[in-house]
Amino acid sequence: MRRRILIAKVGLDGHDRGAKVVARALKNAGFEVIYTGIRQSPEQVVATAIQEDVSLIGLSCLSGAHIPLFRRVMELLKEKNLDVPVFCGGTIPPSDVPILKKMGIKEVFGPGSSLKEIVEKVKEMIGDDRYSS
Amino acid sequence: MIDTLLEKIRNGDEIALSKLITLMEEDEGVRKKVIKKIFACPVKGRIICFTGPPGVGKSTLIDQVLSILTSEGNKVGVILVDPRSPFTGGSLLGDRIRMQRHATNPRVFIRSLSCAENPEGVSRSVKDILKLMALAGLDYIIVETVGTGQIAVEVSHICHTTVLVLMPNMGDDIQMMKAGILETADIYVINKSDLNGAELTEAYLKDNVEKRDGWTPPIIKTVGYNRATVVPLVEKIKEHLSKESCRYREKVKGLLTTMFMDHLDELALKFLKNNPHFEKVVDEVAECKKDYYTAIEELFEKMKKEVLKDD
Known part of the structure; x- marks a missing residue:
């Protein structure tokens, strides 16, 4: 079963509580979670996703710069020909959700999201067997 | 498919290496096939193991070693082993955080693995994955193990050089006299040696380190975030690697x-x-x-x- 997930914090943002809580919930749900730590560049995130051969990437950003940073991650994934689904979380205004989804981000978890819901959705996303080759 | 991946790996394809590692991790059949295919291939990569109790600073030391080795032009692969929960099967692979500055370095390949089969040592698949990495044209391969000290002896069988990382105030001389990993290390490191008690730990260790097969394991005091203190460690590793051949045969015997x-x-x-x-x-x-x-x-x-x- 593919169950490796990358949890990454992009940009100049030290608020890692959310990412850590999600990482722990996913660990407890039986996933292998690779956590990059804070202040990662999109380049670092994508390089890590390649080396760790993850099946899913979770991005966290609470600085407000989620749109340009996440867009860069999506662009790099495309450049590298990596077909890995991406979800995100953080202080993301509801009005930004359609923009993020349009970039190709699968799910957006804003403040107040329940861990149960996140784990359920992650199971759905990772069940996507498009990259099994 | 394995043949295509192996060919790509030989040509330095990171994605192929990463994919095959996953396949080997998941499927014992693939592991055996790969090893049978690649075993006779000449490789230059030397395997260095960092082991020791949790929290002594193994990952931070590896980060410094990476920066020293790559600045000399070497290509380095890193395998980081963290425990897997026996209850949920989940794991949090967090060693990587300490060396993320090397994530985009084309000379560095870092992979985290979880290990359940034998939580105190290297899981069986790790040993085979190390062999595969040696094929990828890397000069050095560093493996960091879930180190709980005394029982992780198996590690030393698959590595050319084993570095045991300790820190000050870990125990008195009786702890140092116990059998196990303390006898198998080729190099001892007292990390966080800016803390009180480093000299005492060094003295206890010195009393118990013995010369084996023409090599007296050195004791090196380091401070993980201070690169200058890690330079002598890298020198000692290289010195040991140049002399390990006689003992390596014994190690292989242990592995088999x-x-x-x-x-x-x-x-x-x-x-x-x-x-x-x-x-x-x-x-x-x-x-x-x-x-x-x-x-x-x-x-x-x-x-x-x-x-x-x-x-």
Whole structure:
């Protein structure tokens, strides 16, 4: 079963509580979670996703710069020909959700999201067997 | 498919390497196939193991070693082993955080693995994955193990050089005298040596380090975030690597012995479980009709007779 997930914090943002809580919930749900730590560049995130051969990437950003940073991650994934689904979380205004989804981000978890819901959705996303080759 | 991936890996394709590592991790069949194909290939990569108790600074030290080795133009692969939960099967692979500055360095390949089979050492697949990485044209391969000190002896069998990382105030001289990993390390490091007690730990260690096969394991004091203190460690690693050949043969013997025993255990277990008497014996012991020593002796005799009859 593919169950490796990358949890990454992009940009100049030290608020890692959310990412850590999600990482722990996913660990407890039986996933292998690779956590990059804070202040990662999109380049670092994508390089890590390649080396760790993850099946899913979770991005966290609470600085407000989620749109340009996440867009860069999506662009790099495309450049590298990596077909890995991406979800995100953080202080993301509801009005930004359609923009993020349009970039190709699968799910957006804003403040107040329940861990149960996140784990359920992650199971759905990772069940996507498009990259099994 | 394996052949295509191997060809790509030889040409330095990171994605192929990453994919094949996953396949090897998940499937013992793939692992065996890969090893049979690649084993005879000449490789230059030398394997260095960092082991030691949690929290002594192994990952931070590796980060410095990476920066020193890559600045000399070397290509380095890193395997980071963290434990997997025996309850949920999940794991949080967090060693990587300490060396993320190397994530985009084209000379560095870092991979985290979880390990459950043998939580105190390197899981079986790690040993095979190290072999695969050696094929990828890397000059050095560093493996960091879930180090709980005394039992992780198996690690030393698969590595050319084993570095045991300790820190000040970890225990008195009696701890240092215990058998186990303390006897298998090629280099000792007292990390966080800016803390009180480093000299005492060094003195305790010095009393117990012995010369083996022409090599006296050095003791090096480091401070993980201070690159200058890690330079002597890298020098010692290289010095040891240049001399390891005589002892490496012994290490391989140890590895084969472990593998043979593991395989034997597996076969014996299968054989035992298939034996019709086994369940009966289990019941007898569970109901206190027989003690387990007698039960196992009788079962062994019975099975021995059956095997002889089959022949």
